[in-house]
Amino acid sequence: MNEPQNPMVPPLGPVTNSGLFRLQTEIVELRESIKQLTVLNDIAQALSTANDANAVLDVLVSKTLQYMGSEQGVIWLFTEDENNPLKTQIRRSEGAAGGPMRLRPSLAGWVSKHQQTLVVDDLATDPRFPGIARDTSGVRSVLAAPLRSHDKLIGVLALFNKREGKFTRSDEQLATILGAQSAQTILNAQLTDQQRQQDALERDMKLASTVQQQLLPRKQPAWAGFEVAGKNIPARDVGGDSFEFLELGEGLVALSIADVSGKGVPAALLMASLHATLQCLSQTGGLVSECVSRINRMVSEATTPGRFATMWYGTIDLATRRITYCNAGHNPPLLLRADGTVEHLEAGGVPVGFMPEWKYEQAEAELRTGDLLLLYSDGLSEAENPRGTQFSDEGVEVLLKSLAHLPPDQIVEQMLLMVKRFSQGAPQTDDQTLVVLKAL
Secondary structure: OOOOOOOOOOOOOOOOHHHHHHHHHHHHHHHHHHHHHHHHHHHHHHHHOOOOHHHHHHHHHHHHHHHHOEEEEEEEEEOOOOOOOEEEEEEEEOOOOOOOOOOOHHHHHHHHHHOOOEEEOOOOOOOOOOOOOHHHOOOOOEEEEEEEEOOEEEEEEEEEEEOOOOOOHHHHHHHHHHHHHHHHHHHHHHHHHHHHHHHHHHHHHHHHHHHHHHHOOOOOOOOOOEEEEEEEEOOOOOOOEEEEEEEEEOOEEEEEEEEEOOOHHHHHHHHHHHHHHHHHHHHHOOOHHHHHHHHHHHHHHHOOOOOOEEEEEEEEEOOOOEEEEEEEEOOOOEEEOOOOOEEEOOOEEOOEOOOOOOOOOOEEEEOOOOOEEEEEOHHHHOOEOOOOOEOOHHHHHHHHHHHOOOOHHHHHHHHHHHHHHHHOOOOOOOOEEEEEEEEO
């Protein structure tokens, strides 16, 4: 007995071939979509653990190569180098014969021009790229997707030689999605890397600054009949200025100031070398001019052309209160006498490292009670205000006279403070160093 038909349910019609084909197609597309989502999820999870740009690039290429079933995968990023506008960032291979496969300029140009994914099933016969010799690179087929971030093309993700069959529509869609979604991830990773490098550089510079400051005198010396003070303020973390207080024995002491050409790390390295050289040679005795001559030769031999330093070096006999000095191209120190007259201690020669065979001169001066000796670098005299006016050597001399009644440590602090006030907030562009000696 036949069951009664439910009037609310229409009778099933016959399944046609076209309907079955459409159903099968939808099932295939659904499976491909699920596969794409699975791949994208897998790559996203792998990227979440990548801690730098190289790791991000490696994940993208390795995973894409694996899922696409290709022989070789590459990521190129555009650069500002006209000779090498498309630079290889990473390359991975799976069973590829021969060396690296390269994206020809015409292929890269196509991706750049059209801003869309390129699929080449047979490079030898593709009419879009006539004349490309596939045998020279081993390339048979290509899938190249643009890496775009905010409509800006930053590079290309390319796959070479599908191992089985041709690159499919699903492969093309997956590469396009990866190109669109991964570009910003790459840029973010690069920015993170740059920040890490900057942080590391800043840590290194702070350490270098600490080391360099430790090379300077840590306390003011106690020299019989004299008071002395000095200070250095670098324009950057590390600088090229230095000063020294030296005990030479047998009632002989020395002081010096130096200014290396240039700024930053190169200047600091030369200054450290100059510091060590002076420390060593000053203990060997001999004429002041000969000491500077030997420093000049050593600096000339140890540095590249164009690197030099100005310096002033003087020894003081504490018993006779006579100072013997040699000025190697430095700002002439000011000897402010108790009666207000000023002498400029200029005798010497050219900066060290400038002319290796230069014969330096030396001169002497007697230090009397109430006299002030000021050594300073051009970071003081050439300090500028917002109008571009320099403090000047004359300004240094006038300021020293106005502060002559103070002890050396206060003169140092007041001079630096007055130069800072003169600058009116303009950035310090050069190291500032000064040493003040007062005869009691």
